[in-house]
Amino acid sequence: MAQLDAALARIDADQDAALKRLFALVAIPSVSTDPAYAGACLTAAEWLKGELAGIGFEAEVRPTAGHPMVVAHAKAGRPGAPHVLFYGHYDVQPPDPLDLWQTPPFEPRLAEAPTGPQLVGRGTSDDKGQLMTFVEACRALRATGPLPCDITILFEGEEESGSRSLPAFLAANKAELHADVALICDTGMLDRTTPAVTTMLRGIVTEELVIKSADRDLHSGLFGGAAVNPIHVLARIIADLHDADGRVTLPGFYDGVAELPEEIAAQWRDIGFDGAQFLKDVGLSVPAGEKDRSVLEMLWSRPTCDVNGITGGYTGKGFKTVLPAQASAKISFRLVGAQDPQQIDASFRAFVKARLPADCRVEFVAHGGSEALQLPLESQALTRARAALNDEWGKEPVLIGSGGSIPIVGAFRRDLGMESLMIGFGLEDDRIHSPNEKYELSSFHKGARSWVRILTALGAA
Amino acid sequence: MAQLDAALARIDADQDAALKRLFALVAIPSVSTDPAYAGACLTAAEWLKGELAGIGFEAEVRPTAGHPMVVAHAKAGRPGAPHVLFYGHYDVQPPDPLDLWQTPPFEPRLAEAPTGPQLVGRGTSDDKGQLMTFVEACRALRATGPLPCDITILFEGEEESGSRSLPAFLAANKAELHADVALICDTGMLDRTTPAVTTMLRGIVTEELVIKSADRDLHSGLFGGAAVNPIHVLARIIADLHDADGRVTLPGFYDGVAELPEEIAAQWRDIGFDGAQFLKDVGLSVPAGEKDRSVLEMLWSRPTCDVNGITGGYTGKGFKTVLPAQASAKISFRLVGAQDPQQIDASFRAFVKARLPADCRVEFVAHGGSEALQLPLESQALTRARAALNDEWGKEPVLIGSGGSIPIVGAFRRDLGMESLMIGFGLEDDRIHSPNEKYELSSFHKGARSWVRILTALGAA
CATH class of the missing domain: 3.30.70.360 (Alpha-Beta Plaits)
Structure with missing residues (x-):
């Protein structure tokens, strides 16, 4: 485990530089839904290609009918290693209403908060901060030895605007993009200290x-x-x-x-999710949806x-x-x-x-x-990833649902015959899609460490 | 009637110059509801003051808490002549949606149309074109002899945004603004060839x-x-x-x-108003309002x-x-x-x-x-004005209602104890408040001639 420890230490030592890299990416206003920002989307793609090339990936910006894809490959240190495909998106939501931002959305900053330091700016959480946790993990592993897995990276630029170019791109590049499992970092933790794997998507x-x-x-x-x-x-x-x-x-x-299976319903009751607090955090008090449903049902399974x-x-x-x-x-x-x-x-x-x-x-x-999606709960990849997350956070990760939609998971299953592991480090109060979006520094830092552990676990013989 | 004929001839001869003056006023984007145009509102007021001073009025721009008023006075050629107060507004509606204008809203132009030449631009009809009919009438009368009446002019700059400064201004200037009758040019004709006096306002x-x-x-x-x-x-x-x-x-x-008095209901039935054609002119076919009401009722009395x-x-x-x-x-x-x-x-x-x-x-x-308003139907001023309109248009004017609201009429009655004559030359298809607003050249020309006749009739011994 010498490389694992060395790579984790490297993440810790490299924090300031990693933050600078993330802020450089956040500063590019890659709003995909508005044609006025098409140039910025291309700039973000080129920036990512450069980063990946810099850590030894064969990286390319690939044109589509819309915003381009970034595709990169790197080989593991040993033949027969498993192959993972990592997916993230470099595009962001429009920043408006602008007047509600405390500082300009594309001028990221480090802010102190009662819960710890936060990275503030459009895309710090969704999804630039999240995808950079994986890039930083790859950087640390490369700096300390061979990669534990064959790694393909796919960064999309239209996730926030309907992923219109994605189906054709997947169809045209099936063989290149197929892997043993897809890793997706676009979801959240259960709370500040409890990691989660998302297995149910609306x-x-x-x-x-x-x-x-x-x-x-x-x-x-x-x-x-x-x-x-x-x-x-x-x-x-x-x-x-x-x-x-x-x-x-x-x-x-x-x-x-369908009604929720009793097994999952029981797990959700045990999570200790506080619906009242969830609403209170955004200034609300009464669940507004279907009568006789819990807040968690309203969000994850209704x-x-x-x-x-x-x-x-x-x-x-x-x-x-x-x-x-x-x-x-x-x-x-x-x-x-x-x-x-x-x-x-x-x-x-x-x-x-x-x-x-x-x-x-x-x-x-x-x-x-x-369509909505339910991912397999018994795979070896999931078992290993859960153990790796437990190692990093000191807590068993929870299998959760998500109210949001991540169409790529369905596309990977349908078009590439590949299941996904959705592991992310966002928090419910990250204000994604809203003014003053933030990502916790701990999410960014321990997220990168988590990926080091997960890749190492997946690559173990 | 030598002066009347001379003044009418003067209107005819001065048409080109009159049009240039109107276009100069329309070119000032005096949108009252948007603070960004406050400077333009002041410019419009100053422009009008200059015009009125140029034809012998004592004219002033008077500040208010909002956009300024223009007040001007001129005396008749004989003592004991009746005193009229003319009211118009120099502010206009916002021009948006801008992309539906065929030419820029504040670059007025003369356009040929099947029904005759039209003046196109924001405010050509509502109310700059209308108020300039009166200014041109005063100009022609002054150029050909003494004025037949004492004339006070009040131009407001907040009619399109709630007339917030008007009540205080009227209260503070009661004696100065009181006259025997108010003349208001902010309404329409029944159709292209039939003049109208509006006596009922929503x-x-x-x-x-x-x-x-x-x-x-x-x-x-x-x-x-x-x-x-x-x-x-x-x-x-x-x-x-x-x-x-x-x-x-x-x-x-x-x-x-209340239900419409049968007398007025009968008059409205006789007008020959074609509700289907009225709707068809704007791309509609079915009255959308209260069941069992005629289109004219929906517009004027409901x-x-x-x-x-x-x-x-x-x-x-x-x-x-x-x-x-x-x-x-x-x-x-x-x-x-x-x-x-x-x-x-x-x-x-x-x-x-x-x-x-x-x-x-x-x-x-x-x-x-x-509140809604019903004006008196039996005054000498109305009788004389109707005859004057008949002389100009060769047709008895119709007494109509209006669906729009002209709060000044209520304020004149309530605050100054003065009734109004609402006589205007707009047409239903003038697109006021809409893109490509226009005023017919005939409205502008014969409108000015009408005021020459009305002022002469009101001033007759």
Whole structure:
């Protein structure tokens, strides 16, 4: 275990330089959903290629129809070593609303907090900080001896905007990307001191709808009362999507949603998850979803519908008595079990069309989707990774679900015949997708140490 | 009638120069609701002061807590002449959505159309083109002899944003502004060839509400299902505002709403107003308001509720799975009869509060309001003005209602004890408050001629 100890010591000694590297990556505003940042996405990909090449990987930036992929390979020190594929994404969510950031989102900084030092900036947690834990682990292992596994790295640049180029890229590079197991660092710990492996993921369907009526914006005094108002039509549709018990009303929505197996339900009860505290941390007190479900069920094993954005008419300062010609909303459904994204999307579109009054029409823009996933619980890779995490954190890792969607896991299974281990070091209060996103310095540091241990464990004979 | 004929001839001969003057005023982007344009509002006021001084008025720009007023006085050629107060507003609506303008909103142009030449630009109709008809009439009368009336002019700069400074200004300048009758040019004709005097105005209540929930934006995957979504809450409130018959559901909303007197109902039936064509002109076909009401009733004599703007969550390009911390809407109610703006505002606020679920709070921003108005139908001023309009247009003017709100009329009655004559030359398809706003050249030209005739008629012994 001489190399393991040396590599862990190397991580510890190299902390300041590792932080500088992460901040250099965070400073690149690689917002994938907005075409204005396409140049920054390419810059981030090139930066990662350079880092990986610098530690001995054969690294390339590969073009796609959208933002490029970074693909890198390095061989283990011995023939017959297992082959792992590590996946992360270098793109980030838009930083708005900008005025709620205490410091600029792309000027990362180290901040002291009661729970310890934090790295603040867009992408520090999701997913730049997380993916760099793996890069730093590879760096430390390379610096102290041979790699314990053959390692392929795939960094995507469209995870936050629907992963549109991913299916074609996987299909075109099956042989190159196939490995014994995929490692994904885009999830969280159970809490600050308890590591976790995520084995259950919600799926997602995302849709944008635009309700259109008159051929121009109208004056609400001169036309109001006689002309249909598309904001009213949209509000009615949104209001109709949930019943009084918090259930989604789309016909067939709950097809394929099973009750939680008692074994897992029991494990979740034992976790000691405090739903009230979870809500209190963000200023809330009452679970808002389906009646008679625990907060953890609502988040991990129940489907949802949320409007993620709405706009129509005059939204600037002051008042404008306009009767707008259109109103639009972005809506997402989180899926569980065997819910079918296509069927739910079709049901949603029919639901909207059935509620259109005279003189209104609707346009839809699909923004991608994926089915829900349950990963195998008995693999050797999972067993070894759990032991390695226990070694680092001094605590048995918990097998958890995630309310978020990580479409790559389904794609790896479906397109490459490969299961994934989802191990991440984010915390629930990391404010990912929100202003003042942060990553704990301990997540970054002990995350890198965890990967050193996991790679060593996976590579053991 | 030598001066009348000379002044009319002068209007005809001076058309090109008059158009240049109007375009100079339209080119000033005096958007009152947005503080970014405060400088432009002052520029517009100064420009008008200069014009009025140039034709012999004692003109001043008077500061207020908001945008300034322009006040000007000129005496008639004989003692004992009647005194009229002319009111217009130099501020305009915001030009957005900018991308729907065929040419920039503040670069006015003359365009040929099947119905004749049009002046295109923000404010050409509402209200810069209209107020300049009166200024040009004064110019022509001054150029050809003495004024037939004592004339005071009041130009406001906050009409499109709630007229917040007006009450205090009227109160502080009662004696200076009081006249025998007020003339207001901010309304329309019945159609291209039929002049109108507006004698019935809807009132208005405007409110902005912001629904707030969590203390930050959340990730809809990690919190969706458990955390309340303020967009859903807002949509439910908006959906609840109307019942299935198109009636507003606020308790007490219809208190003070009387059925139309049969005399006026008959007049409106005789007008030959084509509700289907009115809607067809803007791409609609079916009246969307209260069941069993004619389009003209919906517009002129029935109260309404319209959402004028809504926003929440991510509204940029692409998709962002945010569960927002707040959502907001701007809502206006058009009032008729004896509806009480204060009572309706209170009812609305109670209605919203009664629908707030746990963990949600609401903030309101009132944007002003006014009661509905019925003007006297038997005054000598109205009789003379109708005859003058008949002389110009060769057609008896119609007495109409207006769906829009012109709070100044109520303020003149209440604060200055003065009734108003509302005579304007706008057309229903002028696209006021919308992209590509226009004013017909014939409205501008014959409007100025109309004021020459009206002032002459009012000033006759």
